[in-house]
Amino acid sequence: MTPQQLVEQLRARFNGAIHNVTEFRGQTGVTVARERLVEICRFLKAECGFDMLSDLAGVDNYGQYPRFEVDYTLYSFTHRFWFRLKIKVPEDDMTVDSVTGIWRTANWHEREAFDMFGLRFRGHPNLRRILMWDGYPYHPLRKDFPLAGMEAELPDPEAGAGRAEPAPMLGGPFVAGSGARPSSQREPRQYDTLAEREEKQKLHGDTA
C-alpha cells in the first residue's frame, strides 16, 4: 500500500471527514475532522496496520483560526511508511479525544501537549503536567508566551505547592518532617513488648 492508496481508502470510508491532503517531499499529511479522530485512528490501526504512533505534536498557529493543531505521526511495520494525521482545534474549545485507548504510547505525548499548549484530551487516564510542575499557571510553547518566560511562583515544598496531593502516609513510621519525633522514637521495633511500647509512648506524650 502507498500513502496515496491509503488516502483513497480513507476518503471512501470516511467521506466528509477528510478535509485536506498535503504532499511535501514525499510525505503525506491528512487533515481530518476533530470529532471523528478516534474512529479514524481505530480504523488505521485495526485495518490498515498502523501499529505504532511515532509522534504526537501540538502546534500553535497564533493569529489563525482555528488556532491550534495536533499532528499524529503514525508508522506501519507492514507497509513501512510514516503517515500524518492532523486535526485543527479552536481556542474556544480546546478538547481533543484522547487516543491513549488505541496506542498506549500516546499517554505521555498527550500530557506533554496539554502541558505545553493547554490542549485538553478527553478520556485521558491521567492528564497532568509532565515537564512543568503541577500548579504552573502557563502553557509555555504557545506563541504568545515570551521566550524570556513569565513570572510564576516557584514550587514551594514547605507549603506543599508543586505537588497535586499531600505527601502519602504523612506522619507514618517512614516519614520524617520538621518538628516531628526523631526516627528512633517512631521506630516501632525498638520496644521489646507491646506493653513497653505503650508505656514509652505515654511517657513521650504520644498517642500515635
Next chain:
Amino acid sequence: MLEAEPAGERMILNMGPQHPSTHGVLRLVLELDGEEITECRPEIGYLHRGDEKIAENLTWTQFIPYTDRLDYLAPLANNVAYAYAVEKLCGIEVPPRCQAIRVIASELARISSHLLGIGTFGMDMGAMTVFLYTFEAREKIYDLCECLSGARFTTSYTRIGGLAHDMPPEFLPMLRKFLKEVPATIDEVDRLLSRNKIFLERTRDIGVLSRADAVDLGITGPCLRASGVEWDIRKAHPYSGYENYQFDVPVGTVGDCYDRYLVRMEEMRQSVRILQQAANQMPDGPCNAPEAKIVLPEKKAVLTKMEELIHHFLLVTQGINAPPGEIYFSAENPKGELGFFLISKGGGTPHRLKIRAPSFVNLQAVPLLAKGHMISDLVAILASLDFVMGECDR
C-alpha cells in the same frame, strides 16, 4: 512471579531525582508491598530546558549546538539526525563524502553510548570493573571526536548541507587504530558479564517486554529489537548511504534485561564493522552540498570573494530561508528513533520544531516493567532501558 498475599505493609517510597541508579534526574514514586513494587509512577521534567521553545527563536543553523545537549552521550548522532531533517525540509542532498563522514560520526556515537550504557549497567549490578574498561575505550572515542570536530563533548559537527569542516588527515589513521583496539574491549566486557552468574541472575527474565507491548508503547531502538521486532531505521529507511554498508541487525527473543544487554553488545560489533567499511571506502570530493543559498560557504572564500561574502552574510543574519512545509525525519540513534518534526512557514526560523526523543517514549515502559518486581530489579530495568534525561526532558 509468585502471587503472594499482600502483607498489608503498603509503603510509598520516593526514588530519585538524586539517585545513582536513575541515571540522571528521573524521579520514581514507588508503591511497595514489602519489597515488591505494586505501582511505579515516573515523574520527569527536572531537566526541562525548553529546547523546542528556544528553537522557534533561532535560525535553523543556530539550533545545532542545542542538539548536542539532547542525548549528551551521543552528541554526534544528534547533530547528524538534525542536519538530515533540515536538509530534507530544504530538499537538498549532501555529497557521498559527507554521508560517509556522518556515518562514521553516528557509529562512533553509538559505540560510545552503548559502552556507557553497558558499563553503568554492570556497575548497577555490582560489577564495577566493566565500567573502568568501557570508560577507557570511551576516552579514545572522545579523542576521536576532538580530532574530528574540535570538541570532545559538545561537538556541533554538522552544518545544514554539510559539515563544519572536512575531517583532518590524521583522523582516519587514528580511527583505524581505534578499530583495532576496541574489539578487545568489547570481548573483555563480554567475558566479564555475558556468562557472569550474578549478572545473569539479576537480568534474566527480569523486566520482560513483550513484542506487542513494545510496539504499543512506541518503544524503539535496542529495546524494541530485544523484544523481537526486527526494525532498524538504518535498514528499513536507509539514510546517509547506510544501504551501502553491510551489517546485521541483532534481535532478541525474550525481551528481558539480558536480551537488551546482548543486543547492545552485538550492535557495537556491527558498528565496528560499519566503521571499518566506511574507513576503507571513504569517497573523495567535496563535503558540502553545492547549494549556495543554503550551505555556509568556506571561510577562505568568504574573506576573498564577493558572492560568498554576500551568501555568508545573508545565511548568518537571516538564516536559511527554508520553504514552507512540514517534515518528519527520524534517525536510528543509540537510544532509539530520534525524530524531528519540523514545520516551516518560510523565513529563517522554524515555526515548530518537535523532538521525538527516544528516551522520553522508552521511559513509558517503566511502570509496566517494574510491576511485580523488587526494588533491586528496578535498578536492572532502568539500566537496561538506557535512557538519558537530557533527551527525555529536552
